[in-house]
Amino acid sequence: MKVVLGLSLVVTSVVAIAFTVGTATAAPAEKQDTSLTGAGATFPYPLISKWIPAVGSAYGINVNYSPIGSGGGIAAITARTVDFGASDAPLSKDQLDACKGCVVIPWALSAISIPYNLPGIKCVLRLTPNVLSRIYLGEITNWNDPNIAKNNGTCGLPDLKITPVYRSDNSGSTYAFTDYLSNVSGTWKSKAGTGVNAQWPAGVGARGSSGVAGVVTKTPGALTYVDIAYSLQNKLRVGWVLNKSGKFTSPGLRGIQASASVLPKKITSFDQLKLVDPPKNAGALAYPISTFTYVIAPTSASKSADLRKFIYWAVTRGQTYGKPLLFQPLPLQVQAFAFREIKKIKS
Amino acid sequence: MSIITPDPVAPDAIERHGIRLGDVLFKGVALVAAVGVAAILGLLAYKVFALAWPAMQEYGFSFIWTEGWNPNANVYGALVFIYGTVVTAFIALLLATPLSIAIALFLTEIAPRRLAAPVATMVELLAAIPSVVLGLWGILVFGPWVAQHLEPWLQSWFGFLPIFSGDPSQAGMLPAALVLTIMIIPITSAICRELFSRVPRDLSDGSLALGSTRWEAIRRVAIPYAAPGISAAVLLGLGRAFGEAIAVTQVIGSGNTINRSLFPPADTLASRIASTYQGASSDLEVNSLLYLGAILLVISLVTNVSAQVIVNRFQKARRMSTG
Numbered sequence: 120m121k122v123v124l125g126l127s128l129v130v131t132s133v134v135a136i137a138f139t140v141g142t143a144t145a146a147p148a149e150k151q152d153t154s155l156t157g158a159g160a161t162f163p164y165p166l167i168s169k170w171i172p173a174v175g176s177a178y179g180i181n182v183n184y185s186p187i188g189s190g191g192g193i194a195a196i197t198a199r200t201v202d203f204g205a206s207d208a209p210l211s212k213d214q215l216d217a218c219k220g221c222v223v224i225p226w227a228l229s230a231i232s233i234p235y236n237l238p239g240i241k242c243v244l245r246l247t248p249n250v251l252s253r254i255y256l257g258e259i260t261n262w263n264d265p266n267i268a269k270n271n272g273t274c275g276l277p278d279l280k281i282t283p284v285y286r287s288d289n290s291g292s293t294y295a296f297t298d299y300l301s302n303v304s305g306t307w308k309s310k311a312g313t314g315v316n317a318q319w320p321a322g323v324g325a326r327g328s329s330g331v332a333g334v335v336t337k338t339p340g341a342l343t344y345v346d347i348a349y350s351l352q353n354k355l356r357v358g359w360v361l362n363k364s365g366k367f368t369s370p371g372l373r374g375i376q377a378s379a380s381v382l383p384k385k386i387t388s389f390d391q392l393k394l395v396d397p398p399k400n401a402g403a404l405a406y407p408i409s410t411f412t413y414v415i416a417p418t419s420a421s422k423s424a425d426l427r428k429f430i431y432w433a434v435t436r437g438q439t440y441g442k443p444l445l446f447q448p449l450p451l452q453v454q455a456f457a458f459r460e461i462k463k464i465k466s
Numbered sequence: 467m468s469i470i471t472p473d474p475v476a477p478d479a480i481e482r483h484g485i486r487l488g489d490v491l492f493k494g495v496a497l498v499a500a501v502g503v504a505a506i507l508g509l510l511a512y513k514v515f516a517l518a519w520p521a522m523q524e525y526g527f528s529f530i531w532t533e534g535w536n537p538n539a540n541v542y543g544a545l546v547f548i549y550g551t552v553v554t555a556f557i558a559l560l561l562a563t564p565l566s567i568a569i570a571l572f573l574t575e576i577a578p579r580r581l582a583a584p585v586a587t588m589v590e591l592l593a594a595i596p597s598v599v600l601g602l603w604g605i606l607v608f609g610p611w612v613a614q615h616l617e618p619w620l621q622s623w624f625g626f627l628p629i630f631s632g633d634p635s636q637a638g639m640l641p642a643a644l645v646l647t648i649m650i651i652p653i654t655s656a657i658c659r660e661l662f663s664r665v666p667r668d669l670s671d672g673s674l675a676l677g678s679t680r681w682e683a684i685r686r687v688a689i690p691y692a693a694p695g696i697s698a699a700v701l702l703g704l705g706r707a708f709g710e711a712i713a714v715t716q717v718i719g720s721g722n723t724i725n726r727s728l729f730p731p732a733d734t735l736a737s738r739i740a741s742t743y744q745g746a747s748s749d750l751e752v753n754s755l756l757y758l759g760a761i762l763l764v765i766s767l768v769t770n771v772s773a774q775v776i777v778n779r780f781q782k783a784r785r786m787s788t789g
């Protein structure tokens with residue numbers, strides 16, 4: 120019997136070890152040359168869902184995309200459980216190191232809108248950078264504040280508490296928005312900074328674009344930030360934001376295009392792809408909270424050839440599908456940068 | 467070698483062998499199951515602590531009492547989340563314990579059998595609601611109701627208490643604690659019902675025969691008899707309240723500060739891990755999140771062990787008094 124016990128102990132430990140290392144030795148995904156799986160940001164999802172049938176008929180590549188959020192996309196491509204990831208925020212140094220041989224390629228361009236819930240107010244809310252940052256810092260707390268009234272004098276804004284709403288999960292939209300706030304407010308920069316999340320000094324957090332939009336629609340006096348395609352789909356009322364030329368602008372295609380007009384003539388790294396708070400020479404139309412969104416691809420993988428084809432198609436032909444969804448086609452120098460990065464994907 | 471050597475006395479060696487194989491297999495499977503669970507727990511704890519180690523080295527124990535979580539300045543501290551975890555769980559237990567005991571007593575002592583069975587099923591079905599659905603209900607229905615009706619009402623009557631001061635908010639400590647209450651009631655009430663149904667009939671009958679009222683019989687006989695079990699049920703509920711992540715994340719509002727009031731957004735250990743682990747921007751943030759996980763693990767283990775100790779002590783005391 121001792122032998123039996125010994126034997127079963129061996130079996131047990133083998134099973135226990137198998138449990139713990141099981142994930143690492145899982146069988147590789149089956150090879151199917153005509154399909155690509157991706158996961159990541161919700162921001163480009165409306166555009167990608169237009170791309171999927173088109174790229175399917177052009178190349179016979181069957182693309183699947185799960186909009187699980189930028190953070191999830193980065194985690195998935197780092198673990199190589201998908202063929203490509205997507206993120207609205209460029210990868211941090213630690214994230215790039217962890218991803219081991221990944222390229223980050225800009226593949227869409229759009230804007231972050233500021234939806235709000237002010238029942239009975241007919242006119243469009245006009246927001247200055249000062250007001251927006253001080254709302255999120257918790258310094259302006261009521262809609263009847265004189266700083267807001269200065270630019271919305273005739274609207275008759277109510278005596279109502281302002282509830283700024285932010286994303287509780289890590290998000291590329293948060294990155295673009297906090298980048299903007301850090302640019303326009305020194306206090307914000309030192310207190311909270313730029314990142315996919317922050318130590319929010321005021322307001323309420325909610326999970327995902329749908330979460331923040333849900334809180335805004337349920338809370339009179341709330342405002343938040345979410346990509347313009349989402350606001351459009353869900354018919355949220357969005358505010359106009361003051362740019363450096365002293366004009367209040369809406370998050371439309373011309374506003375995004377004007378913001379992108381001041382990018383350097385040659386792009387060599389994605390650090391140069393900052394669009395928030397563009398200088399005065401961007402023009403009167405420039406909407407100040409625009410952002411690129413990125414695809415993350417491994418430089419070597421079994422499906423590299425298809426992946427290159429797909430991403431190349433996305434940054435060229437794919438751009439023409441964007442306008443109805445308020446995605447501005449990539450500027451030429453950004454497209455050229457994307458081409459150079461695509462070349463790094465070895466097949 | 468004993469298994470292969472045929473027993474010379476056995477008349478039917480093949481049959482004996484078959485039976486022995488079954489025994490051996492059963493023993494093996496049972497052992498694998500038992501040792502496997504223990505091994506997984508051990509390995510899991512090891513992995514959590516190993517991944518949290520860089521943050522432990524960086525911040526030491528001061529992490530536990532540091533208030534602040536700023537991923538953009540690499541400032542991490544657990545105090546806000548420990549506070550949120552303890553306060554939400556405490557409120558949830560404070561509300562769920564008397565309610566669960568009342569539900570259980572109603573079902574075993576008061577309600578007619580025809581009513582008791584469907585009500586018991588309904589209460590248990592409450593446990594079958596996925597927490598993410600409960601969380602959605604929290605966002606869309608319950609949170610706004612709390613902000614528009616419950617919190618203003620609390621403020622108008624008990625506004626002098628600092629815990630009910632400030633502006634009502636649809637996401638915060640109070641709605642999270644109430645959602646947790648709803649989640650632990652089915653667990654604790656089901657156990658309490660089981661306990662009360664096992665109170666020996668002759669004990670309560672005897673108490674009634676001696677002239678006590680029904681309430682006195684419940685208070686003097688049923689509750690003392692079930693007390694150790696009730697305390698275990700409460701601690702089981704506490705474990706649930708500590709660890710719940712998704713529903714809490716959806717209604718607590720991911721706050722970054724400690725407030726005296728229960729209205730503003732707060733956060734718990736489990737909910738902060740659930741909401742920010744994916745896509746954490748630096749390695750140190752990942753390590754710090756696992757440090758939070760290690761703290762949660764320790765808190766949960768301590769409550770479970772103390773539950774065992776309390777139950778044992780109660781049982782010993784009862785044996786002393788009855789025997």
